[in-house]
Amino acid sequence: MKDEAIVELIRKDSSREEGFRQLVLKYQQRLYDVIRRKTRSHEDADDLLQNTFLKIFRHIHSFEGRSELYTWMYRIACNEVVDHQKKGNRMHTIEMNENGVAEAEPFIDPDNITRSLEYAVSKLPERQQMVFRMRYFDELTYKQMSEMLQLTEGALKASFHHAIKKIEEEFRAKQIW
Amino acid sequence: MDSEKDVKNELKEIAPDFPLQQKHYPPEGYFEHLPGQILYKWKSEQVKPTGLSLQWLRISTVAAAIAILLIGGWLISKEQTNDHIMAITTEEAYQYVHENIQEFETLLEGIDVNLDDNGFNIPEEDIRQYLMEEIDGEETEELF
Numbered sequence: 001m002k003d004e005a006i007v008e009l010i011r012k013d014s015s016r017e018e019g020f021r022q023l024v025l026k027y028q029q030r031l032y033d034v035i036r037r038k039t040r041s042h043e044d045a046d047d048l049l050q051n052t053f054l055k056i057f058r059h060i061h062s063f064e065g066r067s068e069l070y071t072w073m074y075r076i077a078c079n080e081v082v083d084h085q086k087k088g089n090r091m092h093t094i095e096m097n098e099n100g101v102a103e104a105e106p107f108i109d110p111d112n113i114t115r116s117l118e119y120a121v122s123k124l125p126e127r128q129q130m131v132f133r134m135r136y137f138d139e140l141t142y143k144q145m146s147e148m149l150q151l152t153e154g155a156l157k158a159s160f161h162h163a164i165k166k167i168e169e170e171f172r173a174k175q176i177w
Numbered sequence: 178m179d180s181e182k183d184v185k186n187e188l189k190e191i192a193p194d195f196p197l198q199q200k201h202y203p204p205e206g207y208f209e210h211l212p213g214q215i216l217y218k219w220k221s222e223q224v225k226p227t228g229l230s231l232q233w234l235r236i237s238t239v240a241a242a243i244a245i246l247l248i249g250g251w252l253i254s255k256e257q258t259n260d261h262i263m264a265i266t267t268e269e270a271y272q273y274v275h276e277n278i279q280e281f282e283t284l285l286e287g288i289d290v291n292l293d294d295n296g297f298n299i300p301e302e303d304i305r306q307y308l309m310e311e312i313d314g315e316e317t318e319e320l321f
Contacts, residue, residue: 017216024212030180032208036201046203053215054222113196137198139180164192 001026003069010060020057027070028053031077034138038081048084052077067147074140075148116174120167131156132163 001022009019031052036045055076063072121132130149134140135156142153149156188195 017220020216020219021212024215028208028211032203033200036203042201042203045201046207049211050215050218054219057215057219058222114199117196135184139184141180141183161191164188164195168192168195 007060007063007065007069020053023056024053027073030070030139031073034074034077035081037137039084044084048077048080052080055080068144071140071144071147074138074144116171117167120170121163123170124163124166128159128163128166131159132167135160 006019006022006026009015009022011019028049032045032049035048035052036042039045039048052073056073059076063069121129124132131145134145134148135142140148142156145151145156146153151159185197188197
């Protein structure tokens with residue numbers, strides 16, 4: 001079902017519940033993936049995902065359609081994760097030293113591509129890192145990223161491609177592949 | 178999913194050897210039950226008083242309880258005050274006179290009353306006789 005049709009269902013009292021159901025069915029898996037990657041466990045991700053949808057339900061009337069619906073929902077999900085992490089539930093995939101720099105660790109770990117990839121990504125410049133994460137991990141479209149980051153789709157695509165090349169070089173240098 | 182396919186296709190094009198994201202999978206059946214769970218929670222929120230109205234309910238309940246306590250306390254303290262005065266007037270007054278009779282006698286001794294000065298011209302012996310008849314032979318202590 002298209003986003004416009006879902007929002008139309010939600011706006012009417014008689015079909016609001018059905019609209020919410022359709023919204024959850026359409027986006028539950030994507031938002032789960034986004035949240036789960038940033039949390040330690042399924043249970044944490046489940047809590048945050050449910051809270052995210054409840055917040056979406058409460059504030060759907062304030063969605064003005066200036067961005068895509070998913071972009072708006074994605075921001076709410078990320079804020080929920082940030083609040084959760086602020087309460088001491090941060091998930092460290094890379095150990096940081098006291099200066100916030102990723103510690104050098106045995107990088108050659110062909111059996112743990114995810115960990116190696118996370119390490120390589122953490123070495124990218126901050127903005128490039130953000131673009132990479134949003135595209136590769138969160139699977140946002142360039143249009144959605146452009147709405148959030150206020151950058152052109154062309155600039156975002158170029159940034160993502162550069163990030164891919166840098167990570168590939170790092171992997172080849174360490175003989176990951 | 179379109180977005181996932183979109184990223185996969187892009188990676189295949191620019192970096193065919195680049196590893197694909199390893200995803201976490203929820204327990205089986207999770208997504209079948211999730212919509213119902215969320216909708217149930219949302220409906221429960223609609224039935225319960227909102228945060229603001231619940232807060233007002235609590236405030237008004239507390240205010241009413243305080244008002245009842247204050248009014249009740251005032252009424253009770255008012256009754257106790259009246260009773261207290263009456264108790265002093267009846268029992269404690271008699272007790273005070275009995276315990277302090279000597280002071281009263283001393284006070285009377287200090288008063289120089291000359292009956293002749295008041296113009297009655299009654300002989301002293303007659304007055305004593307009159308008093309003895311009034312108490313009818315009882316000891317003065319017994320009178321109190």
